Amino acid sequence: MRVALLTTTQHGHLNPYIPVVNALRAAGAEVSLLLLSADGGVLDERRRRALGEAEVHAVGQVEMAPWSGPPEKIGPMLRSSPVADLTADVLRATAPDFVLVDSLPVTASAMVGARASGVPYGMIWANLGGVCPREHRRGRWAYDEQLGDYLTEHGVLWSTRTHSARSPILNLMPTIPALVGADAVTDDGVRLVGLPGAAGPRGDEVDFPDLDRLDPDRPLVHVSFGTIFYRRPDLLRTVITGAAATGARVVASVGDLAEELALPADVLTAPYLPQREVLDRADVFITHGGYNSVAESIRAATPMLVIPLAVDQPIQAHFVRGAGFGTALEPAAATERAVADAVTDLLDPARDYRARLRAAQPECGDSAARTAELVVSTVRALPRKEEQ
Structure with a gap:
């Protein structure tokens, strides 16, 4: 079983997925990490060591600044980005059975590339946006509208209740009921898997x-x-x-x-x-x-x-x-x-x-282990390629 995980080089996104990569490997999967370089960021040596033997593939570049600039520029930027084609190319070349995509605005083009590749894909979040009612996103609505239009025109599912993307197969939110409570939008297929990361060290910590x-x-x-x-x-x-x-x-x-x-x-x-x-x-x-x-x-x-x-x-x-x-x-x-x-x-x-x-x-749990369990069971339930 081959599984890919796509995220950015930002520490706040890469850090919680290091345990996920290692939990997938412990579950018997061959894992490749597909990395979008955010604002020119790179995978540092500490985090590379923490990833063990997982393959790492650079996919392309994304920029954070436009997401605080004029909202009307977001749509044209996404449509002109090469990231969708680059993501599709990497997925076709590496041929995983499944790809788990970090769902956030800067990875939107990669979501489109994942869908275009034909590889089954799921969504996972590194923040609570995927379950947050849209009324708490009012400051981001102009950006969300541009993002939603772009994704839906390329066939990616879009939740208007949360202003976030959805997978038709698997949607994983690393959080707990005690934090998000009854306010969370989870009745459209989102599964809570416990807080981000594992209970133990990641392996890239510094001394103090x-x-x-x-x-x-x-x-x-x-x-x-x-x-x-x-x-x-x-x-x-x-x-x-x-x-x-x-x-x-x-x-x-x-x-x-x-x-x-x-x-x-x-x-x-x-x-x-x-x-x-x-x-x-x-x-x-x-x-x-x-x-x-x-x-x-x-x-x-x-x-x-x-x-x-x-x-x-x-x-x-x-x-x-x-x-x-x-x-x-x-x-x-x-x-x-x-x-x-x-x-x-x-x-x-x-x-x-x-x-x-x-x-x-x-409730905190080990979301890395739970994520690996759900991904493995999802991949095993997918139709075999010769059956499609």
Whole structure:
């Protein structure tokens, strides 16, 4: 059995799929990873090692910037992109039995290529957009309309209730009922498979020895705006300073901004942190709301302050707040005082944030193993090629 998984080089998309690739291999599948280079990104050596013996194929280039530019340019950009043809060519050349496509706007052309290739395909999500009611996507509607028109004219199914693509065969949402609740749109074939990633390490984590030297009796706040959206020094400085004003110890992932931020000496910073390890120790997580970060915080039972910056992050903020797993602030409202007040609220045991998160732990599961199980059973149920 040969299975392909198509995603981008963005850490927030590639990271949760490393366990999926390895779970598929453990289930006996030959796996190839098809990578779209997002904004010129590449597969770094740590992540390549974590993928083991899986084949890796570069498919083409996609750009993030147009998805924050004029919406009317999205349709023409998608129709002129070579990614659809490149994806179809790679799939025909590698001839997998099934391809699982990371469903997000920048992979839309690849979805069209997957359908054109004739290879059976399924959808999987790296955010909650695939189950989020469309009224919570109002800020993205103009982009969604362009995307929906493009996909439907090429025969890809489109959910108008969530403004997202669908597969006719398999649709997998790595999430849990405790997070998305009754608000989620799942009655059109979407299956919940547990939170992203596996319960254990991915294999590409970095070291952070300072973590062992922290005072265990002092509240710990972790701050991270991810690997793409972190470059907002004024906001990041305000958030870190506000969190530190509560008396908590702050550990922040700041990319290459450490010198520019000029933070108090008591704040620990690093370009990139072993986030899961830090969250296991943290009392509060201040995040931009990337779904990988949200999922890791839920697994660690760490309450969140979500400050959504772009694209799908307001969707995650909506569900986190609705589940009682944390609170949210718009970036414009994130003053030092507002951040300090939010952190103080999240640290208050009477507010039950951590209790709700702990109650959700039995649902978290191992979504990588569950995804592999469903993909393998789906492929086995497909008609054999000689029967088609």
